[in-house]
Amino acid sequence: MEDRSCELFRKACEIIPGGVNSPVRACRNVDSMPLFISSATGCHLFDADGREYIDYVLSWGPMILGHTWPSVTAALKDAVPKGTSYGAPCAAEVELASLIVEAVSGVEMVRMVNSGTEATMSALRLARAVTGRDGVVKFIGCYHGHADPFLAAAGSGVATHSIPGTPGVPETVTRDTLLAPYNDLDAVSRLFAENGDRIAAIIVEPAAANMGLVLPAPGFLRGLRRLASEHGSLLIFDEVITGFRLAYGGAQGRFGIEPDLTTMGKIIGGGLPVGCFGGKRVYMERVAPQGPVYQAGTLSGNPLAMAAGIATLKQLKTMNYSGLENRTAAFARSLEEILAAKGVPVSVPSIASMFCVFFSEEAPSNFDQAKAADQKLFASFYRRMREQGIYLAPSGFETGMVSFVHSEEDFDRTLDAASKVVF
Ligand SMILES: *Cc1c(COP(=O)(O)O)cnc(C)c1O
Numbered sequence: 001m002e003d004r005s006c007e008l009f010r011k012a013c014e015i016i017p018g019g020v021n022s023p024v025r026a027c028r029n030v031d032s033m034p035l036f037i038s039s040a041t042g043c044h045l046f047d048a049d050g051r052e053y054i055d056y057v058l059s060w061g062p063m064i065l066g067h068t069w070p071s072v073t074a075a076l077k078d079a080v081p082k083g084t085s086y087g088a089p090c091a092a093e094v095e096l097a098s099l100i101v102e103a104v105s106g107v108e109m110v111r112m113v114n115s116g117t118e119a120t121m122s123a124l125r126l127a128r129a130v131t132g133r134d135g136v137v138k139f140i141g142c143y144h145g146h147a148d149p150f151l152a153a154a155g156s157g158v159a160t161h162s163i164p165g166t167p168g169v170p171e172t173v174t175r176d177t178l179l180a181p182y183n184d185l186d187a188v189s190r191l192f193a194e195n196g197d198r199i200a201a202i203i204v205e206p207a208a209a210n211m212g213l214v215l216p217a218p219g220f221l222r223g224l225r226r227l228a229s230e231h232g233s234l235l236i237f238d239e240v241i242t243g244f245r246l247a248y249g250g251a252q253g254r255f256g257i258e259p260d261l262t263t264m265g266k267i268i269g270g271g272l273p274v275g276c277f278g279g280k281r282v283y284m285e286r287v288a289p290q291g292p293v294y295q296a297g298t299l300s301g302n303p304l305a306m307a308a309g310i311a312t313l314k315q316l317k318t319m320n321y322s323g324l325e326n327r328t329a330a331f332a333r334s335l336e337e338i339l340a341a342k343g344v345p346v347s348v349p350s351i352a353s354m355f356c357v358f359f360s361e362e363a364p365s366n367f368d369q370a371k372a373a374d375q376k377l378f379a380s381f382y383r384r385m386r387e388q389g390i391y392l393a394p395s396g397f398e399t400g401m402v403s404f405v406h407s408e409e410d411f412d413r414t415l416d417a418a419s420k421v422v423f
Contacts, residue, residue: 141367
């Protein structure tokens, strides 16, 4: 008999393209159908057929406190009866902005938006306005949302579904997107040597988490900081994933490197649709209405989203990030050992509360190497794990997420499932 997820998916496919509202949710490349989720609590998901899963997707990053963390749920319950949108300023916007400015060293002023995509496209617009230049250096396999200028050699769903370039994006737009391999400072130097006077910004994921997990090599981010400064370009850290995950102060706090502009999303909304861009005051003062660079949003600073974000950040301030990092690293090492013992090439890099299973001997340091990992092995691993109640991202080009509420028992159950996988 067909289960409820299949039935819903079949209906969805008739009225929603591909049956999903974001391509990364489709499970085509792992030869599966998506699960429809009916509820979630802690690090556990329940599908439409009542089956339970340990969640390592965490809504692609936001749920670092797990689902339905009590103070976040309470903040929402408190906010709902006060109205769901005003289209006028509210105190919660000032409070969330203060929490972000206090936590993130490179952010002196911040503008709230509704998604990471809006954050990166607005930050690039600002960088272009500030410098009077159009070019942007982007790294192959990094994902910065789905705005036109970033859809050249993008990671995440673009990589998963092997979408070459993207129809609908004018060549005149991506012409200004200059590509370099991740971790390749020489390639960036060459781009600057050839185009330095037309490069407005370098945008980078300070730990790349949309081509699988690819860590910055020592000196890479510092080198970008130096090149941007030397050539009068702005350095944009896209911390939509790493913000409040690599550390409370984000990647810039952890690595001690200050970008000119920062984009965030995911965690800062506590599971509601939020993003933000911020940076040095001299640049942010150029944003309308203080300055001429237009940016706006009907629902920006939405009171429910602000309430969830504030409750999340207040809680995170008290959490033991290094404890979670150590537990995640130990889990990743065990997972790697268990899979390696089966005779498959495997490497499971981790940082903070993120990990990634690559079916390759070495952890990749750029997109070409990430692509060389065995996607067929990944697909069977994904299916065998899901059958056993372990919910991983349905792509070898995505990153596993761990929350503060994943327990040792959850890890043990996951490792036990991995040990039963037959390739
Ligand atoms: C998810 C993500 C985005 C896009 O955010 P949305 O909220 O999905 O628009 C941008 N940059 C990075 C690094 C991301 O991981």
